[in-house]
Amino acid sequence: MAELNGKPVTLEDLQALALTNYGHFTFMRVQDGAVKGLSLHLDRLVRDCRIVFGAELDRERTLSYIRTAVQGVSGVFGLRITVFDPALDMGRPGDGRNPHVLVNLRPAGTAPPTPLTAKTYTFTRDNAAVKHLGLHPQLRLRRDAQLAGFDDAVFTEQDGRISEGATWNLGFVAQDGTVIWPDAPAIPGTTMLLLRSLDAPEQTTAPVRLTDLANMAAAFATSTTAGVRPVSTLDDVRFPHSHQVLTMLRDAYLAIPSERL
Template sequence: MAELNGNPVTLEDLQALALTNYGHFTFMHLRDGTVKGLSLHLDRLVRDCRIVFGVDLDRERTLNHIRKAVHGVSGLVGLRVTIFDPDLDMGRPGDGKNPHVLVNLRPAGTAPPSPLTAKTFTFTRDNAEVKHLGLHPQLRLRRDAQLAGFDDAVFLEPDGRISEGATWNLGFIDQDGTVIWPDAPVVPGTTMLLLQNLDTPSQITAPVRLADLPDMAAAFATSTTAGVRPVSALDDAQFANKHSTLTALRDAYTAIPDERL
């Protein structure tokens, strides 16, 4: 199911999106008309629209398009909101200043995610602060990681700092139980932001390099899809799948109230 600006989407509407792949998006879980971190998702859409298109996105109009698209939908579904300009021309992307709102719904998995293994690659996402549509580099490295026997890819800055996963944020837990968020260019994920707003457990942001991994008690991925997911291996480094801080993070995230559309 898909709607563009509150109307059924056509093939012609999607042509620019398919051929230019220029725009940005957010993905959330809709549960019986509520979304965890809804305000943060809307903040992201407004912020990224200024960066990508240089214009202000109408927050309330966008929310109304979402409400219309999900009217009558129950249960748990995946909800993606993509902002793009159907009239954008590849030769003159600077003329693209009329962003439209594309809303897609898809089934959402309910099974608890298994622990994740990841392989590191030196790579920095273009416009790392924007959740944009340019996913080819990340998916190529995810593919390379899977061909090497891992589940996914994790990125390293040229100076060796660990940053993020292919489509998720990464965190660590040190031997004292403190959460460490890597100090590096990353997409400001809504799940990560919700966790960072918690009063407990203790959290810091600091550079993390491969040489620091033996000092870490646990590692985890965060995303709308998986919530808080243990990372059991990063290259040759192994981490515990269970840790009291990891449990506390997961429980605290689950307890964050959803917002109604």
């Protein structure tokens, strides 16, 4: 199901999205009509709209479109909100200042995520702080990683600093139990932001380089779809599938109250 500005979307409406692929989005997991980090998702949409379109997205109107789309839908499902301008012309993208809100629903898994294996690649996303529609480079590297026998890709800077996963944030647990978030360009994911608001465990932000991996006690991925997911392998470095800090993070994340739509 898809709606544009609260009304059924047409093929003509989607032409600009398909042909220019210019815009931004967020993805949230809805369970029983509520979302963890709903306010953070709306903050992201408003902030990114200023950056991508130089326009002010109406927060309450956007929320009303979301509510219209999910009306009568129960259970657990994924909800993607894409902001784009159907009138945008590839030759004059600077004229695109009338962003519309596309809401898509899709099924969401409920099974606990299995440990993740990942291969590292030197790559920095363009405009890394924005959740924009330019996904080709990430998906290409994800494909390369899968063809090499891994589940996904992790990105590093030219100086060896680890930044993020293809479509998720990455964290580490030091030997003393401190959670370390890599200090490098990365999307400010809503799940990561929720975890960083916790009082425990102790957390910090610091550069993490490939040469530091062998000294880490554990690694994990965070995303709206998976919550806190163990990372069992990065290149040839293996991490435990379970760790007390990962259990603490997972339990604390599940305990964070969801916000009603």
